[in-house]
Structure formats: C-alpha cells, structure tokens
C-alpha cells in the first residue's frame with residue numbers, strides 16, 4: 001500500500017518516458033497520448049525547444065521570490081498582453097490559483113469603486129474551476145462540496161448557455177460572471193459565440209466584470225490563443241493555466257487595466273512566476289505564436305472532429321454526438337456504454353483519452369498532432385468499438 005493520500009484512483013500504467021505524442025512504460029509499451037496530461041502537454045512530451053529552455057534556465061537560476069525583479073516575468077507578461085485583450089498579468093502555479101486571483105479581483109474592483117456590497121459571482125452549472133475552497137464553491141458541484149461545508153459564500157449558479165437565466169441572476173450584490181467559454185470537465189461543451197457576446201452585453205449593462213475560465217480551453221486549444229476570441233469580444237479577466245506551461249506548473253490571471261486592481265499587499269504567491277516557469281512559459285509561447293501554428297491546430301482539429309463524427313455515424317449504438325472545438329473534443333457515449341469503462345478499453349489498446357462529465361470521452365491531444373496520429377487513434381477506437389458488438 002502506498003503512503004499517498006488516496007485522492008486519486010490512477011490506472012496501473014506508469015510511464016517512464018515521453019516523446020512527442022507518445023508515452024512509454026518501463027517495459028517498452030507505447031501509448032498514443034490524446035489526453036496530454038489533461039490538456040497540459042500542449043506541445044507533446046519532451047519538445048526540444050521546451051527541454052532546452054528549462055535546462056538552460058536550470059543552469060542559471062531557479063528561484064528568487066517575488067521580492068526581487070524577475071525579468072522573465074516582465075517579458076512573458078508583455079508577450080501575453082501583446083497577444084491578447086489584457087493589459088496586466090499575475091502569474092500563479094495552477095489553474096485554481098489563477099481563478100482565485102480572478103475572484104479576488106471581482107471583489108476588489110467593486111470595493112475600490114465604492115460598492116463593497118457587490119461581491120457575488122455568477123457561475124454556471126456543470127462548471128469546474130478547481131479544488132480550493134473558493135473554487136469548489138464557484139464550481140458549485142455537490143460531489144466536490146460534500147464534506148467541506150460551509151461552502152465559501154458568494155457564488156450563484158445558472159444554466160450554461162442561457163442568457164436569460166444569467167441576466168435574471170444579476171442582483172445588486174453581483175460583482176462578476178465567471179464562465180468557461182468551452183466547458184471541459186462538465187462534458188466538453190461550448191455554448192457558442194452568441195452566448196459569449198451576450199455575456200459581454202450583460203456585463204456592460206450592469207457594470208459587472210466578465211471573467212472567463214480558460215484554464216483548459218485557452219492557450220491555443222481551440223485554434224486561437226484564447227477561446228473567447230472566436231466571439232470577437234474582450235473580457236475583463238481571464239484565468240488560464242494547463243497548456244501555458246506545457247507541463248511545467250504555471251498559471252496566469254490576465255486583466256484589462258480597468259480590472260487590474262490587485263496592488264502591493266493585496267495578493268501574492270511564493271512560487272508564482274519563478275524563473276524556471278517563465279523560461280518554459282516563454283518557450284511554449286514561442287511555438288504557439290509561431291507562423292501558422294494556430295492554422296495547424298484548426299486544421300487537425302477539423303480533421304479529428306470529422307473523424308469522430310464518422311464514428312458516431314458508424315457506431316450509433318455506442319456514440320451520440322461530437323462536441324467541443326479545435327483540439328478540445330468530446331465524444332458523447334450512448335447510455336448503454338460507460339465512458340470510463342470504454343476509456344479503460346482504449347487504454348488497453350494503446351490510446352490514452354480522458355473521461356468527462358455527461359458520459360463524454362475527451363480528446364485533448366497535444367496541439368502538434370498530425371493526420372497520421374488521428375488515423376492511428378481512430379483505428380484504435382474502431383477496434384475497441386467493433387469488439388463491443390451490439391449494433
């Protein structure tokens with residue numbers, strides 16, 4: 001028995017090496033990784049540019065704390081600002097911390113403006129925003145809140161994709177809305193550009209902040225740096241993480257000048273934005289912002305989506321529909337199969353995918369996949385689907 005707190009129920013698979021889109025076990029078995037550490041390994045495993053950035057920084061300096069100037073932070077923040085809606089960046093180590101910063105911004109913004117009574121954040125059902133006390137309250141899912149009462153105060157929940165419900169939920173105490181442009185854990189579901197535009201209009205009408213959780217759907221996953229860009233709107237705050245470090249722990253909370261209300265003494269973190277993270281984050285951005293990279297994501301995203309749609313047509317008794325955008329795609333399973341059980345069979349056949357809510361199988365491959373990887377993945381799904389029988 002392991003000395004670990006049993007907070008996870010991991011598969012028995014233990015990998016010792018990763019290369020590109022593949023992972024290897026000690027006994028030499030190879031797996032096609034369409035899980036990418038839950039959308040973290042955006043550039044696959046052991047990407048030479050990232051390895052080089054980490055190694056050369058490791059030779060120079062690891063950590064100094066935020067009590068000293070970290071040039072890499074200033075540089076990476078500027079690059080994120082130049083490439084996005086934002087004017088300011090706060091670096092964290094994880095997605096939940098990036099969301100925490102956003103929640104603190106929502107309260108501080110209105111406090112600064114003489115409206116301290118505005119502190120509530122409207123979130124959506126089926127949301128996932130992290131596992132800290134505030135972010136489980138923001139997520140609002142009973143299964144994550146159970147046992148941890150009292151829940152952090154100040155979160156309301158409405159149906160995802162429903163602008164009428166959102167509008168009706170805004171009250172005199174509302175400070176902000178916090179929404180995933182594409183829901184990840186909840187079942188890989190995006191409500192579309194009109195919804196995001198409608199949220200912007202509601203935020204403007206009521207003078208509240210529009211905050212997006214792009215921890216999973218951001219950093220190129222949908223074929224733009226941030227998923228909200230598809231709606232051609234500017235949010236006030238965006239929290240991101242996962243892909244931003246390509247596997248090195250890193251998160252960021254981005255804000256417009258108006259919403260960048262966190263000042264000296266208001267917020268902080270010991271590790272956030274340390275030199276190692278900044279070096280790798282910069283290397284990830286080099287690749288993401290390189291010529292034609294997002295075009296590639298869109299192209300392979302469309303190809304994977306089409307291939308998954310073919311599976312729905314070929315196995316209507318197993319699969320219901322394809323959801324999501326870019327390389328954040330979900331295959332919804334029919335009631336007669338269970339996504340986790342099917343995922344385990346895919347794993348045994350050499351393909352790693354992630355389960356999500358609503359009986360969905362998530363495909364979150366590294367953004368560097370090629371058509372050949374899609375063909376290989378689909379062939380494995382077909383092999384497992386054929387063995388299911390019961391057409």
Ligand SMILES: *Cc1c(COP(=O)(O)O)cnc(C)c1O
Nearest residue numbers: 094095096128129130184215216
């Ligand atoms: C993973 C995730 C988080 C939490 O990020 P951590 O790094 O696990 O704290 C928050 N929001 C969304 C949408 C996520 O997918």
